[in-house]
Amino acid sequence: MDTEALRSFVRAAELGQFRQAADELGVTQQAVSKRIAALERELGVRLFARTARGVELTLDGQAFLPHARSIAAGVERAITAVRPGSRALRIDVLGRRSAQAVVLHDYWRAHPETDLDVVTLRVDDPRIAVAAVEAGEIDASFRTVTDPAVLPPDVHIMHAFDSPLELLVGPGHPLASARRLTPAQLRKHRIWVPGIAPRSEWAEFYDQLATDFDLRIDAAGPHFGDEVLLDTLAESADVATLVGARDRYIWPADHDLRRIPVVDPTLVYPLSLVLPGTNPHPGLSGITAHLESLPRAPEPAWLPPWATTPRHGERGTPTARGTRPRAR
Structure with a gap:
């Protein structure tokens, strides 16, 4: 599973907009849309429903969010553990x-x-x-x-x-x-x-x-x-x-x-x-x-x-x- 797609999903879910998630992650909105679309295809479910104000989680998205957040945080901790200057x-x-x-x-x-x-x-x-x-x-x-x-x-x-x-x-x-x-x-x-x-x-x-x-x-x-x-x-x-x-x-x-x-x-x-x-x-x-x-x-x-x-x-x-x- 693509960890960048997980990070994009988590930030989009927390911010409610693909554009804001893209700005925070330093990528284009199109890149975030592609990552999440690929994640939905891999899972076989819809994670977001579009609204006039942005996006909101579907029931499947709500069920997936805490697990995705945990995985993304674990990956970040793993990277930090080996990055010079951010570890002992x-x-x-x-x-x-x-x-x-x-x-x-x-x-x-x-x-x-x-x-x-x-x-x-x-x-x-x-x-x-x-x-x-x-x-x-x-x-x-x-x-x-x-x-x-x-x-x-x-x-x-x-x-x-x-x-x-x-x-x-x-x-x-x-x-x-x-x-x-x-x-x-x-x-x-x-x-x-x-x-x-x-x-x-x-x-x-x-x-x-x-x-x-x-x-x-x-x-x-x-x-x-x-x-x-x-x-x-x-x-x-x-x-x-x-x-x-x-x-x-x-x-x-x-x-x-x-x-x-x-x-x-x-x-x-x-x-x-x-x-x-x-x-x-x-x-x-x-x-x-x-x-x-x-x-x-x-x-x-x-x-x-x-x-x-x-x-x-x-x-x-x-x-x-x-x-x-x-x-x-």
């Missing part, structure tokens, strides 16, 4: 307690008028998130595409912010009393990062980190959730993990876990934002401006090679600094 800004984050979610929450607190919908796609392959941005299913995604060949020409990637890493340990760990640590001090210690997914950006990150600093990154076993990870750290004298400085973790007071900054160089997980190159949601400009205002990680800083070279479609790359110079 949908941004994908890796987790509700991740640094990305924290940064978005900080922005929303400063701009509470923003209609923001924070979603989690729950996919490991960043190419799936890129496809969702390209299709308009989401407006942006905090993902990093390390292979420039998979980035479509109408999708862009910008540097979002730096996430310095911290070592998280329990009270019985040999490094628990340290106030700061260098990467060299982490050697030979078991750094447990369960659930590193193949083809994910963090898999590439930890592979390069282990190679450059001769670290023992252990991804053994499935990831049963943050609670199990934190329980294990609290009870262990030899297991540690790495977390982002902005990542939120909550544990019981008797766990007595310690977050220790890693410096000289600062180990940086660079976070990126994937966004469309055309017809972006109007709310994205405020988000990107906020991201560009965030402070960079303390120098000297280490970043993986894919974060220090230009990538196709990338914008907002930070200036060169640290132990690995960044190309503009």
Whole structure:
């Protein structure tokens, strides 16, 4: 059934004239007459009777009106739900307690008028998130595409912010009393990062980190959730993990876990934002401006090679600094 014909019928019924309905809908009176005639043929009934003052509903038209009005309103709601600027800004984050979610929450607190919908796609392959941005299913995604060949020409990637890493340990760990640590001090210690997914950006990150600093990154076993990870750290004298400085973790007071900054160089997980190159949601400009205002990680800083070279479609790359110079 033609939804434009339904809209024409509803407005003509409410206004009592085809001409006024046509003016409101931005079409000719002839177009409205044709739409309603086609609708009557499809239904097999007369919907209007002509009068000296315009038109009035027949009994069949009166019976049909509430249903037609409901359908037309539903179509309008459906269109509004996907039209940029008339719906919430949908941004994908890796987790509700991740640094990305924290940064978005900080922005929303400063701009509470923003209609923001924070979603989690729950996919490991960043190419799936890129496809969702390209299709308009989401407006942006905090993902990093390390292979420039998979980035479509109408999708862009910008540097979002730096996430310095911290070592998280329990009270019985040999490094628990340290106030700061260098990467060299982490050697030979078991750094447990369960659930590193193949083809994910963090898999590439930890592979390069282990190679450059001769670290023992252990991804053994499935990831049963943050609670199990934190329980294990609290009870262990030899297991540690790495977390982002902005990542939120909550544990019981008797766990007595310690977050220790890693410096000289600062180990940086660079976070990126994937966004469309055309017809972006109007709310994205405020988000990107906020991201560009965030402070960079303390120098000297280490970043993986894919974060220090230009990538196709990338914008907002930070200036060169640290132990690995960044190309503009």
